[in-house]
Amino acid sequence: MKCQVASTVAEKNAILQxxxxxxxxxxxxxxxxxxxxxxxxxxxxxxxxxxxxxxxxNLIASCRLVLPNTTFGLPTLNSMIIDTNKLQSDQITAEISRITVAAAHRTFKNTIKIMKIMQKELYRIASDYNIMQWVGAVEPSFLRLLQHSALPYVPIGPLQHMIGADRYPVILTIRDYAVSRKEY
Structure with a gap:
């Protein structure tokens, strides 16, 4: 299993499909x-x-990393109630969204493995873009799975309805991720 940025039209189309x-x-x-x-x-x-x-x-999972931009901003920060005391707004922030795992691979153990592989690649990419923190919006059960995976995402706002489900806006800083991997 490996995670990589889609570099061809065929890879991008596979993810969008x-x-x-x-x-x-x-x-x-x-x-x-x-x-x-x-x-x-x-x-x-x-x-x-x-x-x-x-x-x-075979594509078994995917996500997108919305890069910092002034055109549209980040979906979670644009549409959810955020506790501004928990968000370091002076840090370069990107958003992880549209996380998918193919149905045949959605076991607890396998999803944890996939999320760890995905986050490791996101961490590698972060240095290329000077990203210091990631935000996203996740359902409570997915937040528990991330925390069980030793991916220390934390809520930065109340549970609220977004894209068909109740979700928490969450954040993970580079520092907290590195500490969780004992690299800091």
């Missing part, structure tokens, strides 16, 4: 843009890196 299958067809979080293309995307994808977790040649 997986998002469609999961977010549109399986969970019905979004309406389809166009039935014929079967891809899920939004305006934030223009400012994002798409990451895939591949097992041999």
């Amino acid at each position: 997986q998002r469609y299958a999961i977010f549109v067809e399986e969970f019905h979080f979004f309406e389809p843009h166009d039935e014929s293309d079967k891809i899920e995307y939004d305006r934030y994808d223009e400012h994002s890196l798409l990451l895939g977790v591949w097992e041999k040649e």
Whole structure:
């Protein structure tokens, strides 16, 4: 299993198609843009890196990293109530969103392994963009899974409705991630 930034049109399309299958067809979080293309995307994808977790040649999981930008900002910070005392607004922040895991790989143990591999690649990428913290919005059960995975995301606001479910806005700093890996 390896995680890498999608670098070809085929890899990007595979990720967008997986998002469609999961977010549109399986969970019905979004309406389809166009039935014929079967891809899920939004305006934030223009400012994002798409990451895939591949097992041999099969895409088994993905996420996007919305990079800091002044055009649209970050989805979670734009749409959720945030405790500004918990967010270090002077730090360069990116957002992890659109996390997918293919149904056949959604066991507790396997999802933990996937999240750790994904976060390790996000950490590597962070130095290229001077990212000091990541934000996102996760359901309570997914937050527990992340914490069980030793990925110390913490809520930075109350539980609130976003994209078809109740979610917490969360944050993980580079420092806290490095400490969790004993690298700081």
